[in-house]
Amino acid sequence: GAVVSQHPSRVICKSGTSVKIECRSLDFQATTMFWYRQFPKKSLMLMATSNEGSKATYEQGVEKDKFLINHASLTLSTLTVTSAHPEDSSFYICSAKTWRSYNEQFFGPGTRLTVL
Amino acid sequence: QKEVEQNSGPLSVPEGAIASLNCTYSDRVSQSFFWYRQYSGKSPELIMSIYSNGDKEDGRFTAQLNKASQYVSLLIRDSQPSDSATYLCAVPGREYGNKLVFGAGTILRVKS
Numbered sequence: 001g002a003v004v005s006q007h008p009s010r011v012i013c014k015s016g017t018s019v020k021i022e023c024r025s026l027d028f029q030a031t032t033m034f035w036y037r038q039f040p041k042k043s044l045m046l047m048a049t050s051n052e053g054s055k056a057t058y059e060q061g062v063e064k065d066k067f068l069i070n071h072a073s074l075t076l077s078t079l080t081v082t083s084a085h086p087e088d089s090s091f092y093i094c095s096a097k098t099w100r101s102y103n104e105q106f107f108g109p110g111t112r113l114t115v116l
Numbered sequence: 117q118k119e120v121e122q123n124s125g126p127l128s129v130p131e132g133a134i135a136s137l138n139c140t141y142s143d144r145v146s147q148s149f150f151w152y153r154q155y156s157g158k159s160p161e162l163i164m165s166i167y168s169n170g171d172k173e174d175g176r177f178t179a180q181l182n183k184a185s186q187y188v189s190l191l192i193r194d195s196q197p198s199d200s201a202t203y204l205c206a207v208p209g210r211e212y213g214n215k216l217v218f219g220a221g222t223i224l225r226v227k228s
Contacts, residue, residue: 032214034215034216043218043220043221044160044218046215049215093160102148102165102167103148103150103208103216104148105150105162105216106162107159107160107161107162108159109159110159
């Protein structure tokens with residue numbers, strides 16, 4: 001149980017394009033989903049928290065107009081990196097928790113974004 | 117003071133030995149504690165949760181919690197080269213949404 005998937009696992013795009021990353025909870029309903037990014041050999045950095053049907057809460061310093069998050073259902077959240085630039089190249093990871101989990105978060109496998 | 121602190125390592129242990137990973141946290145009211153394992157290039161994987169003082173064992177892993185000392189540890193018995201990874205300690209933050217606060221992680225290297 002508690003399986004989270006992400007799609008795509010890897011994406012390469014040109015500078016200026018937008019990229020959408022999907023995060024799905026496969027066998028449970030996720031009341032809350034989180035989006036992280038991680039640079040090589042660095043710590044996880046929380047970008048935003050999203051609850052189904054409401055606006056995401058972004059961490060300080062994260063541009064909400066650049067990183068659009070939609071949590072349309074209890075099993076799907078999407079992160080869209082708009083007008084991507086090379087500095088947006090990173091490992092993006094989502095996680096999910098349920099009302100039953102006592103703050104436990106289950107992570108997806110991550111999406112590696114490379115912007116040329 | 118950081119909310120969650122870990123020794124960055126690397127911690128090197130020989131195969132078959134016990135690896136001991138430590139974590140301290142600053143929020144006295146924290147009630148739940150998590151250990152995640154992250155292999156290079158992969159996402160974190162939850163390996164242990166602990167909520168009460170004392171020890172919790174799961175296979176080769178034992179989590180130890182001491183709330184009075186604000187200290188949580190992870191012991192890995194009979195360490196294997198496949199245990200080589202970064203181990204992240206995580207504690208829920210106080211803010212709404214209960215986001216997790218992660219330590220920087222301890223790199224563990226198990227040498228065969």
